[in-house]
Amino acid sequence: MARQTGSARSAKSERRKEDILRGAERVFAEKGFLEATISEVARRSGVSEATIYDYFGSKEEILFTIPLETTRRGKEKLEEYLTYIRSASDRLRAIIHNYLDFYEKHPDYAAVALLILKQNPRFLETEAYRIIREWSRTILRVVEEGKASGEFRSQADAYVTRTMVLGAVEHAVIGWLLLGRPSSPSALAETLSAQIIQGLDNPDRQGWRMEISLTADGRTKNYRLTPEEEGEPSDS
Amino acid sequence: MARQTGSARSAKSERRKEDILRGAERVFAEKGFLEATISEVARRSGVSEATIYDYFGSKEEILFTIPLETTRRGKEKLEEYLTYIRSASDRLRAIIHNYLDFYEKHPDYAAVALLILKQNPRFLETEAYRIIREWSRTILRVVEEGKASGEFRSQADAYVTRTMVLGAVEHAVIGWLLLGRPSSPSALAETLSAQIIQGLDNPDRQGWRMEISLTADGRTKNYRLTPEEEGEPSDS
Amino acid sequence: MARQTGSARSAKSERRKEDILRGAERVFAEKGFLEATISEVARRSGVSEATIYDYFGSKEEILFTIPLETTRRGKEKLEEYLTYIRSASDRLRAIIHNYLDFYEKHPDYAAVALLILKQNPRFLETEAYRIIREWSRTILRVVEEGKASGEFRSQADAYVTRTMVLGAVEHAVIGWLLLGRPSSPSALAETLSAQIIQGLDNPDRQGWRMEISLTADGRTKNYRLTPEEEGEPSDS
Amino acid sequence: MARQTGSARSAKSERRKEDILRGAERVFAEKGFLEATISEVARRSGVSEATIYDYFGSKEEILFTIPLETTRRGKEKLEEYLTYIRSASDRLRAIIHNYLDFYEKHPDYAAVALLILKQNPRFLETEAYRIIREWSRTILRVVEEGKASGEFRSQADAYVTRTMVLGAVEHAVIGWLLLGRPSSPSALAETLSAQIIQGLDNPDRQGWRMEISLTADGRTKNYRLTPEEEGEPSDS
DNA sequence: CATGAATGAGGGTTCATTCAT
DNA sequence: AATGAATGAACCCTCATTCAT
Known part of the structure; x- marks a missing residue:
């Protein structure tokens, strides 16, 4: 009873x-x-x-209860982290790092979440999934913020970005769980973040812009001037 | 018998x-x-x-036989497609389109592959998986080619890219299977490709370059000139 | 569970x-x-x-457990019986009686032991079989004792005797189980014992002996005198 | 069909x-x-x-057909052998030898007959079993003949003897099949025959007899003279 | 004559779940 | 609050046997 x-x-x-x-x-x-x-x-x-x-x-109730606390804490933890980060790209980077780290530190949970729960349609109706969904909205929000601030280009798609982030992280973790490769998924975090962020990057984000028209062969081309990516100005 | x-x-x-x-x-x-x-x-x-x-x-033998023909044909089909595409970015785009299209056209197969096979450790030892692994090497190759030709930046990571492509596509398809969203995963193809490719893009790729030094406040900045992203030269 | x-x-x-x-x-x-x-x-x-x-x-584990207690008790019972019997022939007789009686009283067990277990090679590796083997060594011991005491002839073979005892008893019981003949296997006990024992009997066992030489036709024969088999001396 | x-x-x-x-x-x-x-x-x-x-x-029909020819031939062979043997004890010995030899030479048949057919009640209704029964009557006949001729003692029991012969031989062969012991069942033939025959032996079988009355302690005992078991008469 | 192909029937075994104590 | 004991319900798989060709 x-x-x-x-x-x-x-x-x-x-x-x-x-x-x-x-x-x-x-x-x-x-x-x-x-x-x-x-x-x-x-x-x-x-x-x-x-x-x-x-x-x-029931057995399934146990299964669906497993992620409850975890996702709740995960969501809080993430919010905590993000509190002090302003730039959208850094926020995204933090999310990716955080997510990879978490799975790496909790492989049993990772296996349950990625190999079992993910394929169970009834999981979609649970409280735990509701939390995950909320949590994942953070990614949407960050992208939108980045677009609003001009940090990300206006064509950037928040949903696609979320799919990329979650998909890539989860794919990497599944490989790690089943194949042992990569040996540490969190090691991907930096590279992965860089590529995703650069995919969103707004080349126009600077406040000023120099436009140049170059005419040759009777045809005209328009150019715009952007600052060299990183690095200090070189001495004359 | x-x-x-x-x-x-x-x-x-x-x-x-x-x-x-x-x-x-x-x-x-x-x-x-x-x-x-x-x-x-x-x-x-x-x-x-x-x-x-x-x-x-056995029941499991049936399961593992399901993807055999399919992956074999899928691999051939892809090679066929890629025959006439030269640029790395277009190749990547083709792969992503192709992969999404395929799953969308074969939802039962998608469910088997993504919800069942993908989490079965024994599947990793099957012939079908061997083919998939080969197939997925195409992505690595394309990225490397892109880097070699200067189309992709040298920091681009082929493995991370593969993880992004497969992860994003599969994540999207799983969402479609379980939640019905997006209603057509292949509709993501263009946006997804664009973001992934731009994540790889080499801003230095053009053959000619105009460098400008702009000095202000006693400090000098170097600029380089690149053609406007897309579009024909506008008339003067 | x-x-x-x-x-x-x-x-x-x-x-x-x-x-x-x-x-x-x-x-x-x-x-x-x-x-x-x-x-x-x-x-x-x-x-x-x-x-x-x-x-x-498993089903087979049940099968192999059936004879465990039974053989254990049977072995003890036999040892108990033999405690007060000294002569080898009486011991052998007791064993035969005991064995036949037991099967007759437990026909289900007899069927399991003789029709099922006996033909199962894996049974030979069970604890129950170990006990049976030990139990059957008693026959060897009795024969050897009989030979040592002079009760049985020195040519008597303990192994062959065991084979005869077990073989005959089991054959009789199988006949009883399958054909209903003999109607009571234990009724054979006396005759069977007698024939087996007489097969072992040492004609020289008495303490005294009268030897007679009888010569006829120019040839001499040696005789020895033995007491009339059983029975009281007849009146003059 | x-x-x-x-x-x-x-x-x-x-x-x-x-x-x-x-x-x-x-x-x-x-x-x-x-x-x-x-x-x-x-x-x-x-x-x-x-x-x-x-x-x-049916499968069972195959099973029941296996022993048909074999038993038929076995019966004929035995009759052939016995044609030239007169003494009951030699006949019995021949039967035992023959039976053991046959099983040893045909281990597959032995396994089928002793481990499978012997425990199948339906086998008892087949033609092959009828032949076996007839065959085994030979033993009864030999014993009765032995008794009639005075070679075997009158208390000898033909049925018990048959049980001993069949039981001992089959038990030995089963041991050989399952345990590999004895390594050659036919090696038992001589010892086994000897013990069984001596179990039947009539000490009175000679044509003449010397009776002696020995009186001692006021009690009389009757003795009879028998020839020394084997061996030529010794020289005076 | 011979057989490739198909199947009905059945059996051992496992487990989530319940309930009396 | 805890559990030992019991079970109903299912499922995978095997194989003797049949039949059309």
């Missing part, structure tokens, strides 16, 4: 529940959802099978 | 096998691998369960 | 296990191993199929 | 049938009846599964 699937309960209860979630995460990560058995989750969590059903209504 | 999982056989046999694969693809796409039952595959293929086992040794 | 194929457990559990073994013994005896179904064993034992798998890992 | 399960047919047909029987014997011997598959029998016989059903109505 599930006497308290509810919410407020004793600290001991809370700990038990955590134990089960942790055990389940490990087992699911190793075996996949359907090949994982409640009995193994019970063994790994140090509780009986029946007790598991005191805390969760 | 027809025991000939082997290879060369009658045309009728070949057709039967195709039927089964087609039926399995549909069922797997709808239910996922483990919730799909052989009995339903049999029903959908119009054969008996036992017959299925005359053609395939 | 009750997962405890182990050992020490509640009395109730122990009873359940016994029930299953008893039911299985009956079903196996009637149908043979491969034609017996777990579902029928379940029905006869009054438990569900799944419960059977809580107590035993 | 079984067009000719009947009898008279072409020599080619006959050969085919023989091939199948031979293949089946091998497979049954290796796997047991139920674990042997028609498909493997087909492979080993060099025919298709369907063809097997042209010659035999």
Whole structure:
């Protein structure tokens, strides 16, 4: 009998529940959802099978509960990070770093999220997914902000960018989980950020611009002047 | 019992096998691998369960056979397309279009490939995966060529680019499969290509260059002249 | 799930296990191993199929467990019987009686042991078979003792004797099981014992002996005097 | 379609049938009846599964046909051997030798007969079993003859003797098949025969007899004189 | 004669879930 | 609050047997 699937309960209860979630995460990560058995989750969590059903209504409920806390904390963590970053490109870079780092530090969670949850249509209806969706809107917002500020070009597409960020990160992490390559996904962060950001970069972002018309062969070409990418002015 | 999982056989046999694969693809796409039952595959293929086992040794063997022909043809098709394209950016664009189009046209296959096969570690040991791996090397090659020709900047990373391309496309297709959004993944192709390519773009690629030194406030800045991104020269 | 194929457990559990073994013994005896179904064993034992798998890992494990207790007890019983018997021939007789009686009293067990287990090569690797082997060494020992004491002739072969005892008893019991003949295998015990023992008998065993030389036709023959086989001296 | 399960047919047909029987014997011997598959029998016989059903109505019919020719020939062979042997003990010895030899020379047949057929109640209704029964009556006859001629004691039991002979031989052969011990069952023949025959031996069998009454302690004992067991008369 | 092809029927085994204690 | 014990429901797979060619 599930006497308290509810919410407020004793600290001991809370700990038990955590134990089960942790055990389940490990087992699911190793075996996949359907090949994982409640009995193994019970063994790994140090509780009986029946007790598991005191805390969760079904095997799938366990699965869908695993990302709840994690995504909640992840979202908060990200917001915290972004507080002090202003430029859109740095924000995007931070998001990418953060996301890769997180998965690398929690491989069991990564396996559950990317290999199991991602393919389950019913997951889309859970609270955890709602949080993820919100979290991922941050990317949209950052891109829009970047466009508004002129940092990103106006043709930049926020949705496409989000797809690129999430897709690339997740693809890299899946490769790492299944193939062991790359050996550290977070090592990609810098390069990946650079390419994505440069894909958004607005060449016109500077406040001034020099236009030049060059006429040759009876035909005229228009040019615009932009500052050399980086680096100090060279001495005359 | 027809025991000939082997290879060369009658045309009728070949057709039967195709039927089964087609039926399995549909069922797997709808239910996922483990919730799909052989009995339903049999029903959908119009054969008996036992017959299925005359053609395939196990449920998993069916699963791993599904992408065989498809990836083989996909690889050839791509090579065909690329034959007449020279510029690296156009090649990349073609790859992305092609990949998105293919998934959009074969949603069942997409579901099997992206939601089932992609998370199965044993798939990595199959012939089909070998073909996919080869296929995906094309992306690496294109990026390297682009860098060699000066079309892409030298800092561009082929592996990261491949991750971006595959990750973004697959992420988009998964969203389409599970959420129905975007309503047409291939519609992303243009925007996605543009952002990825611009992430690789070499601002220095033109053969001629006009350099200008602008000195102001006692400090000198160097500029270089590049042609306006697209468009014909405007008339004087 | 009750997962405890182990050992020490509640009395109730122990009873359940016994029930299953008893039911299985009956079903196996009637149908043979491969034609017996777990579902029928379940029905006869009054438990569900799944419960059977809580107590035993496989159908074959049930089969191999059936003779465990029985042979253990049989071995002890025999040792008990033999405690007070000194003469080798009486010991042999006791063994034969005992063995035939046992099978006759437990026809289901007899069928399982003689018709099923005996032909299963894997049975030879089980604990139960180890006990049987030990048990059967008693016959070897008795024969050797009989030879040592002069009760049995020195040419008597312990291994051949064991083969005769086991072979004859088992053959008789199989006939009884399958053909109903003889109607009571244990009725053979006396005659069988007598013939086997007489096959071992040492004609020289008496303490005294009268030798006579009889000469006829110019040839001499030696005789020895032995007491009349059994029976009291006849009156003059 | 079984067009000719009947009898008279072409020599080619006959050969085919023989091939199948031979293949089946091998497979049954290796796997047991139920674990042997028609498909493997087909492979080993060099025919298709369907063809097997042209010659035999069912898997069990194959099984029951295997011993037909063999037992028929065995019976004839034995009769041939016995033609020139007069003494009952030699006949018995011949039977035992013959039986052990035969099994040793045909291990596949031995396995089929002793491990499969012997425990199948339906085999008892076949023609082959009828022949075996007849064959085994020879033992009964020999024992009765021995008793009639005075060679065997009058208490000797023909049925028990048959059980001993068959039981011991078969037990020995089974041990050989499953355990590899003894390494040659036929090596037991001599010892086994000796013990069985001595179990039947009539100490009174000679034509003359000397009776002696020995009186001592006021009690009288009767003795009879018998010739020394074997060996020539010793010189005076 | 021979067989390639097809299948119906069935069986062992696994597990999520329930409930009495 | 916890669990030992029990089970219903399913699924994969095998194989003897049939039939059209």
